[in-house]
Amino acid sequence: MISRRGLALLVAIMGGASVMPVFSYAKDTSVAPVSHKQVTLPRVLVLATGGTISGKADTRSAIGYDAGAVTGAQLIAGVPGVEKLAVLQVEQISNIASQNMNNQVWFKLAERIRRAFANNEADAVVITHGTDTMEETAFFLDAVIGDARPVILTGAMRPSTAISADGPANMYEAVKVAADPQARGRGVLVVLNDEVHSARGVSKMHTTALQTFHSPNLGPVGYVDPASVRFVAPARSQQHLDLPADHKLPRVQIVYAHADMDAQQIDDAVKDGARGIVIAGMGDGNVSTDALAGVERATKAGVVVVRSTRVGNGFVNRDVEVDDDHYGLVASMDLNPQKARILLQLLLANGKTSAADIQNAFSATL
Known part of the structure; x- marks a missing residue:
């Protein structure tokens, strides 16, 4: 902590210029400085469901892997700098390959998101998910959530242990979009490989390519990189439907x-x-x-x-x-x-x- 004498010396060196310190000081030098610029980070609830982003490589083939082998907490721990974007809370909803996604997990996700928003537990939600059925989960949640706060799905085409795994970058950018005020009122979004897509428009279009998600009729609604989030389409009106009380959907x-x-x-x-x-x-x-x-x-x-x-x-x-x-x-x-x-x-x-x-x-x- 700079002393009063040191501060006076600094003023003298700068030719008498006024100096406004960005911290406070106290007579008791054991008290740590307190910043005048308290930055409040948004609260993001991360709900992990499994998928390739949580996978580990397997030796059965050059691109073989086992989905759902890593927890959501482990995923977050492997994303450098994400803690600077938001205050994160991680919960494990399931840990399955997305080809095994089912109505029960959908209802768990929907009810947890609704409860988090109703109780003001989070400002946004990020869901980690396998890519095979990501568009279906996103579309289901988009139809039933009914809240302006962002809900973002992300995943990966390569498992967490692969060379050049895409999961950490996708996770970082998903949190970045979730924390951005521009994401409000846009319904459920899908974020992968530097692009932001609407739940209605997005589809998986390639079996193995990193750039597998496209919105063939509507196009991306935005783009994201570590430095910025840019939306290029206006927010669209959403319709919201009630969840069946018995947790069953008609055949x-x-x-x-x-x-x-x-x-x-x-x-x-x-x-x-x-x-x-x-x-x-x-x-x-x-x-x-x-x-x-x-x-x-x-x-x-x-x-x-x-x-x-x-x-x-x-x-x-x-x-x-x-x-x-x-x-x-x-x-x-x-x-x-x-x-x-x-x-x-x-x-x-x-x-x-x-x-x-x-x-x-x-x-x-x-």
């Missing part, structure tokens, strides 16, 4: 369309008790004449049928090659089959059963 099947398609899978889905069917159709959500006859049988039996597409880009339009009005069908718009399935499940669970109401919900945020 909705996805049927993949192909050449020489018959109606067997559609008929079987109805027999198995499906309340909804999503068609991963050809082109603009099309199916064969035989399959369309099965679709008509399904709708007459009270099953809601949504036409999506197996094609990676573009919208599914109403009443083009298929007379949606005649058959009572729903066009998925920009939603791929896996996201269309989730939205249909939530709508059915919230008592929406008419094709018109469900079509309005699919089109609501466009």
Whole structure:
């Protein structure tokens, strides 16, 4: 601690210039200086679920690994400088490969996030997650959270023990976005490889590449690096649906369309008790004449049928090659089959059963 005599000497050396110290001092020299610039860091709750970002390499192949072998706390400990971005609290929700993601984990995540915000435990949430089903978890949470505070999902394409592991950088940038005031009111976001994507737009588009996540119809909503966060798209309106009290979602099947398609899978889905069917159709959500006859049988039996597409880009339009009005069908718009399935499940669970109401919900945020 500088003494009064030393401070006077410093003033004299600087030619009498006024000097304002950025610390306080006390007569008792055992008291540490107190900064006048107290920076309050945002509080970020990190919820770990497993995935490649928590994986360890395995010798079975050159790129083999076991997902979910590292805890969330261990992940955070391996990210230099992240503690300067936010005050972090880490909780382990699950530690599974994302191909094993399920409704039970979704409900745990949703309820923990809601509770954290309701009790003012956190200013934002970051979820570590495997990449295979990340877009589905993000879309589900986006539909049910209903809070302006940021919820960010991140992961990795390489396990934590790999050469040039991408997890630490993705984790750092996810926390950076979560802590940024610009992220408020944008719904659930996905942050990987220097890009920020909306839950509605994002999809995994490559099996192994680091730059696997793209938003083919909407594009990234922003970009992030260790120095900055830049959003390039305005915040979009969000629709929010209630979580079913019994933690159960109605059975909705996805049927993949192909050449020489018959109606067997559609008929079987109805027999198995499906309340909804999503068609991963050809082109603009099309199916064969035989399959369309099965679709008509399904709708007459009270099953809601949504036409999506197996094609990676573009919208599914109403009443083009298929007379949606005649058959009572729903066009998925920009939603791929896996996201269309989730939205249909939530709508059915919230008592929406008419094709018109469900079509309005699919089109609501466009």
